[in-house]
Amino acid sequence: MNVKVRFAPSPTGSLHLGAVRTAIFNYLFAKKNNGKILVRIEDTDKERSSNESLIEILESLRWLGLDWDEGPIKQSNRLEIYKAAADKLIDEDLAYRCYMTQEEVNLLKDKAKAENKVYKYPNTWREKKENPNGRDFVIRFKTPYQTKINFNDTLRGNITIDSSTLDDFIIIKSDGFPTYNFASALDDAEMGITNIIRGEDHLSNTPKQVLIFNSIKKKLPNFTHVSMILGKDKTKLSKRHGAESINSFKEKGYLPISIINYLARLGWAYGDQEIFTLNEMISNFSLDNLSKSPAVFDSEKLSWVNNIQIKNYPNSELKERLKLEFIDGVDEELAINAVKEKNKDLNELQKSLNFCLLTNESYENELINELDNQAVSELKKFIIVWEEKKPKEIEEIKEVFTNYLNENEIKMKSLALPLRILLTGTKSSPGIFEILKILGHEIVIERIKKFIKNNEK
RNA sequence: GUCCCCAUCGUCUAGUCUGGCCUAGGACGCCGGGUUUUCAUCCCGGUAACAGGGGUUCGAAUCCCCUUGGGGACGCCA
Numbered sequence: 136m137n138v139k140v141r142f143a144p145s146p147t148g149s150l151h152l153g154a155v156r157t158a159i160f161n162y163l164f165a166k167k168n169n170g171k172i173l174v175r176i177e178d179t180d181k182e183r184s185s186n187e188s189l190i191e192i193l194e195s196l197r198w199l200g201l202d203w204d205e206g207p208i209k210q211s212n213r214l215e216i217y218k219a220a221a222d223k224l225i226d227e228d229l230a231y232r233c234y235m236t237q238e239e240v241n242l243l244k245d246k247a248k249a250e251n252k253v254y255k256y257p258n259t260w261r262e263k264k265e266n267p268n269g270r271d272f273v274i275r276f277k278t279p280y281q282t283k284i285n286f287n288d289t290l291r292g293n294i295t296i297d298s299s300t301l302d303d304f305i306i307i308k309s310d311g312f313p314t315y316n317f318a319s320a321l322d323d324a325e326m327g328i329t330n331i332i333r334g335e336d337h338l339s340n341t342p343k344q345v346l347i348f349n350s351i352k353k354k355l356p357n358f359t360h361v362s363m364i365l366g367k368d369k370t371k372l373s374k375r376h377g378a379e380s381i382n383s384f385k386e387k388g389y390l391p392i393s394i395i396n397y398l399a400r401l402g403w404a405y406g407d408q409e410i411f412t413l414n415e416m417i418s419n420f421s422l423d424n425l426s427k428s429p430a431v432f433d434s435e436k437l438s439w440v441n442n443i444q445i446k447n448y449p450n451s452e453l454k455e456r457l458k459l460e461f462i463d464g465v466d467e468e469l470a471i472n473a474v475k476e477k478n479k480d481l482n483e484l485q486k487s488l489n490f491c492l493l494t495n496e497s498y499e500n501e502l503i504n505e506l507d508n509q510a511v512s513e514l515k516k517f518i519i520v521w522e523e524k525k526p527k528e529i530e531e532i533k534e535v536f537t538n539y540l541n542e543n544e545i546k547m548k549s550l551a552l553p554l555r556i557l558l559t560g561t562k563s564s565p566g567i568f569e570i571l572k573i574l575g576h577e578i579v580i581e582r583i584k585k586f587i588k589n590n591e592k
Numbered sequence: 593g594u595c596c597c598c599a600u601c602g603u604c605u606a607g608u609c610u611g612g613c614c615u616a617g618g619a620c621g622c623c624g625g626g627u628u629u630u631c632a633u634c635c636c637g638g639u640a641a642c643a644g645g646g647g648u649u650c651g652a653a654u655c656c657c658c659u660u661g662g663g664g665a666c667g668c669c670a
Contacts, residue, residue, distance in 0.1 A: 145670045180669055237668075244667090251593065253666060273668055291597065300595050300666085308668040315670045339596055339665035362598080363663070371664080397604095400619095404605050407618040426605080428598050429663055436604065436620045442633095477632045487631095551629040563631030 138170025139329050142196070142203065143319065145177040146188035149380035150195040152432065153334055153364050153372055156398040160361055161332045162201045163399065163420040173326060174206035177319065179312045184211075195381040199391045200413070208326075210318050217313035220321055220351065221274045221306055229350045230306060232272040233260040256302040274307035276317075276346060284342040289359040289422050296342040304343055316340055320347035323356060332359045332422070335429075336371075359422050362402055363429045372432060388480030390448060393441035400440075402426040410443050442479045450475075457485050460493040462578065470573045473565035490559035491573055510553035511587060516543070517550060518583045525576055532571050557586050 140161040144154055165172045174196070178184035193207065210217075224230035233256075240256075247254040261277060282298040306317035313321070323331060323344075338360045348355050366372050372379060384394055396411050403426065405411075405419045445453075450471045453459070461467050470491050478484040520539050526532040540547060551567045558570050558579065571579055 143670090147670075177670060183669070240668085253594065255594095255666085271668095288597095294596075296596075302666095305668055310668075312668085314668070319670085334664095335597070336664055337670090340670090342596095360597085365663075367603090369662070401604065404618095407606065409604090409619050423609095426598095430605090431603060433603050433620070439620060446633095476634085479632095547629050555630065561631085565630095565632095567629055 136329060138165060138168040139173065139327055140165045140170060140332060141173040141175050141323070141326070141328050142201075143175045143177050143333075144192050145180065145183075145315075146185060146192060147180065147183040148188055149382055150192045151372065152379050152381075152398065155195075155199065155381055155394070156364060156401065157333050157361055158196065158199075158201050159395055159399050160359075160403070160420075160422075160425070161330075163417055164330065164332060164422060166417045167420045170329070171205060172203040173208070173328070174203045175322060175326070176207050176209045176211075177315065178209055178211045179315060179318050181310060181312060191382065195385075198385060199381065199395060201395075208322075210313070210322065213318075213322075214311060214313075216325075217307065217318055217321060218311065221313070221317070224276070224306070224350060225274065227350075228277070230274050230276050231261060231303075232266070233275045233303075233305075234267050234270050234272045235259055236271070256304075258303050261303060271309040273305045273309050275303040276306050276343075276350075278303050278346065284345050286341060286345050286355060286358060288338070288341075289357060290425055290427050291338075291360065294338075294341075298342075298346075301342060301346075306347075316343045317347060320344035321351070324348055324351060324353035328356050330357045330359065330422075332361060335360045335363050359425070362426055364401060365429050365431045367431065369429075369431060388482035388484070389437070389441050390444050390481065392448075393437065393444040396444060397437045397440045401430045401432070410440065410447070412447075438479055445478065445481065445484065446475050448475075453484075457481060459485070459488065462491055462493050464575045464577055465491045466573045466575065469569060473569045473573065477565070487564065490561070490564065490570075509549075510557075513545070513550060514553060514557070514583055515587055517554075518580065518587070521583075522580060526571075527576065529568055529572050532568050536568065536571075558582055 142158045142161055144150065144158075162172065164170070174193075176189060178189070189207075196203075221230060225232070235256075243257070244254040256275070260275070278301045279298055284296045284298055284301075285293065287293055304316060305314050307313055320343075322328075324347075341358060341360075345355060364372050381394070392413060395413065395416070399411070399416055399420075400409065403420070403424065405424075408415075411419075450468060453471060453475075454467070459467075459471075461470070470488060474484055474487045478487060517539060520535065524531075524535045526535045536550075539545075540550065552562075555564055555567055555570065556562060558564075558574060564570055565573070574582075
């Protein structure tokens with residue numbers, strides 16, 4: 136059987152971590168099994184859906200590199216299909232029109248609340264034959280009485296629900312739009328989805344969808360309900376838990392692979408391995424070793440993963456991704472390597488590179504102005520030796536440097552610190568030998584001379 | 593409240609299906625030490641868990657039951 140999965144986001148906000156993780160699992164599963172991925176936009180809530188959200192979600196998916204084969208298909212463009220399907224169910228006496236008004240429903244809900252019960256539609260219109268003309272109606276599914284609803288979940292095994300715990304749920308709203316449970320099940324059936332991989336929060340919707348599948352005589356897909364991601368307080372991840380849209384992670388300097396790696400590893404494991412390439416994840420992925428219990432999101436571990444992934448990321452791609460423009464003559468490879476070792480995210484990495492980037496030639500700051508006369512005279516002496524010896528390779532630089540220190544009985548720190556500040560404008564930077572090599576002879580001399588000149592005025 | 597799902601270090605997890613190799617392994621974090629010209633990195637060491645109670649068995653983290661705890665769902669939201 137050819138595998139086909141779907142991402143089915145609803146465009147009511149930005150793409151969140153939970154949604155991304157299920158997208159990742161779908162992606163890995165599809166790629167592993169040479170399957171197809173469909174993107175379906177579940178925009179059946181007229182009020183809350185927006186085009187901005189849709190655009191942002193698709194952009195986030197693309198940014199992550201989670202590409203798809205089919206779609207995006209918008210459910211709002213398929214209204215006639217759902218309508219026709221619902222009418223057919225009415226003809227077959229599997230669904231019916233309900234003319235109960237919103238006010239009547241609210242009354243029942245209030246009453247239930249007052250009695251400390253949960254509202255359940257009392258099937259008022261289930262057997263009524265009248266058709267009040269011109270009144271708004273919804274279409275409800277005729278949930279069979281006293282039936283066991285069965286389905287299989289990859290992770291949780293056989294699940295049986297008694298139909299008495301369900302009510303006659305709405306499949307078409309009064310505005311003519313289908314509800315989630317109806318549209319989703321219908322589409323999954325019609326679009327030939329073989330595996331539904333989604334969050335555990337949908338587990339209790341599944342019986343309703345199974346009823347829909349059965350009523351249109353379609354074979355059930357394989358269900359996999361993945362555990363939820365929880366916040367630090369162990370409740371469902373939400374706005375309270377801080378920035379959680381993918382966009383915000385992008386802005387905070389995370390690599391797509393870091394997010395994919397971390398999120399995949401949250402609820403899935405392959406032995407003791409922590410760091411994966413995309414291909415490693417694909418080839419080792421399997422649905423049946425997903426964790427069944429919810430997982431708490433840990434931003435510190437994400438940050439660690441990001442750090443490692445940055446280190447593993449090819450320099451050329453890093454240069455391209457960050458649009459790095461180096462000053463002429465700079466040893467780019469060494470610069471990137473030196474800075475990769477130290478940084479936790481892309482933003483910091485770029486900042487550490489400022490001293491050798493074209494875009495930031497004004498690297499000077501107040502630190503440089505704070506250098507004292509001692510430093511000035513020290514550098515004056517040093518530059519003479521430096522100009523004369525012209526060391527190029529790291530080893531030569533090191534030799535010239537240490538020889539100079541020994542001959543003049545100067546401590547490493549008293550020369551290295553001012554030099555570092557002068558050359559990079561910051562107190563924290565790669566090693567001083569690396570700095571000298573990265574900038575190269577010409578730039579080093581230029582910067583020292585400029586500094587001396589400025590301080591002689 | 594009703595229904596469903598789940599349960600190993602603070603967190604993510606390996607081990608559970610197919611009981612013995614588990615005096616429970618790895619990782620993040622934290623603590624301590626080392627390397628170092630700065631900030632980091634890096635290296636070494638340490639910390640810490642089978643929710644509780646009953647079974648089954650020669651033997652249980654692993655199988656069964658109960659309790660407890662956690663999560664989710666109960667919308668003309670998805």
